[in-house]
Amino acid sequence: MRINNSNRMKKNYCFTLIVLFLGFGHMMFFSNCKKDPELPVVITSLVSQVTDSSAVSGGLVKSDGGTKVIERGVIWSAYELLTFGWNSQTADGEGTGTYTSELSDLDPATEYYYQAYATNSVGTAFGEKLVLTTLP
16 A cells, blocks of 8 residues: 655646647647646544444545545544554545444554545545544
8 A cells, every 4th residue: 555645746748739720710729737636634433432443434525636545444542643554544446435333343442543544546645633532
């Protein structure tokens, strides 16, 4: 999984075709502009249904960045530094829109950091990092 947080230069590809019909005195313009794909835009949902060992969160993928969202979900950890691999995470389908994630195997009376993510061909984008505390 590629995580891309760089500020790369955005390119727009445009071409314009001008057709002049001399005999009729008409001119027609055809234009096609295409932006490079970008990271998706994702919002982390507030947590609900918190127990001593689980909670429910999720997210909203507002934009796919111009290319299909191939994975979305929530990552969480008892440590503020959240990364893929050694943290817990859900995989909650593809595409844009709202999704729900169940955070499980949590320890009682423990503070966890969590945030939504969405991945497309450009990389992985993250929503706001939020905090929850499980019940005793």
